[in-house]
Amino acid sequence: MKTTDTAIILAGGKSTRMGFDKQLLRFGEQPLIVMQIEMLKRIFQEIIIVTNTPEQYRHQSCIVIEDEKKNFGPLGGIHAGLKASSNQYSYVIACDMPHIHIEYIQYMKTLIHTAEKDLEAVVTMLGEWLEPFNGFYGKYLIPKIEEKIQQKEHRIFNLLNGAEVLYIPEAIARRFSPKWEMFMNLNTAEDVKRYAAATEGDRPEWSVQKKLS
Numbered sequence: 001m002k003t004t005d006t007a008i009i010l011a012g013g014k015s016t017r018m019g020f021d022k023q024l025l026r027f028g029e030q031p032l033i034v035m036q037i038e039m040l041k042r043i044f045q046e047i048i049i050v051t052n053t054p055e056q057y058r059h060q061s062c063i064v065i066e067d068e069k070k071n072f073g074p075l076g077g078i079h080a081g082l083k084a085s086s087n088q089y090s091y092v093i094a095c096d097m098p099h100i101h102i103e104y105i106q107y108m109k110t111l112i113h114t115a116e117k118d119l120e121a122v123v124t125m126l127g128e129w130l131e132p133f134n135g136f137y138g139k140y141l142i143p144k145i146e147e148k149i150q151q152k153e154h155r156i157f158n159l160l161n162g163a164e165v166l167y168i169p170e171a172i173a174r175r176f177s178p179k180w181e182m183f184m185n186l187n188t189a190e191d192v193k194r195y196a197a198a199t200e201g202d203r204p205e206w207s208v209q210k211k212l213s
């Protein structure tokens with residue numbers, strides 16, 4: 001039985017380029033990560049946040065965990081999230097991605113459910129480049145991630161290289177998100193300013209919270 005009802009939000013990064021903890025980025029009344037949680041709850045029964053600061057989420061009805069393998073970047077977060085997931089496949093997104101595309105997520109779920117093979121991941125290509133987030137990862141990958149971590153290999157690209165992956169071509173993904181917004185992430189304060197300026201009118205002003213709760 002292929003189950004796809006978990007979303008994992010990766011929020012355990014160092015935010016070095018941003019200069020402040022990305023988990024605290026706020027647009028108007030709500031932190032971005034809380035907006036993500038609300039949106040993802042529409043289509044997922046289980047939400048898992050993988051963070052270094054679990055105490056900040058005590059008011060959220062989510063599963064909140066820390067990396068088991070620390071300092072392995074997003075791969076460590078995916079590993080902890082997949083282990084905690086009660087579904088065979090989990091959707092994975094970074095906490096700095098403001099555009100969640102529900103139809104695209106549903107499309108990927110359908111690909112998993114209708115695939116003849118047992119896939120290990122569904123991710124999208126941008127030309128030759130892999131988009132590691134806004135994709136699905138299967139529990140089958142847990143031992144492979146552990147092997148990579150043991151080899152001190154952090155790159156998601158190299159993990160997927162040896163796995164049964166369905167790569168969605170760019171042209172198909174662009175039918176859903178012509179300007180590629182659904183893969184956009186905010187790495188620097190400049191990115192945030194640019195994004196806020198581009199969405200002026202749609203998004204309330206941005207700020208940084210002191211803490212989430």
Ligand SMILES: Nc1nc2c(ncn2[C@@H]2O[C@H](COP(=O)(O)OP(=O)(O)OP(=O)(O)O)[C@@H](O)[C@H]2O)c(=O)[nH]1
Pocket residue numbers: 010011012013014015016017018022050051067070071072073074075076077078093094095096187
């Ligand atoms: N759980 C977990 N999440 C991580 C880890 N490293 C990065 N992430 C998350 O993965 C996503 C992409 O991270 P990056 O932007 O590449 O890294 P970052 O540490 O947040 O930022 P920089 O320090 O500027 O590279 C973000 O949502 C991060 O919070 C980690 O070690 N553990």
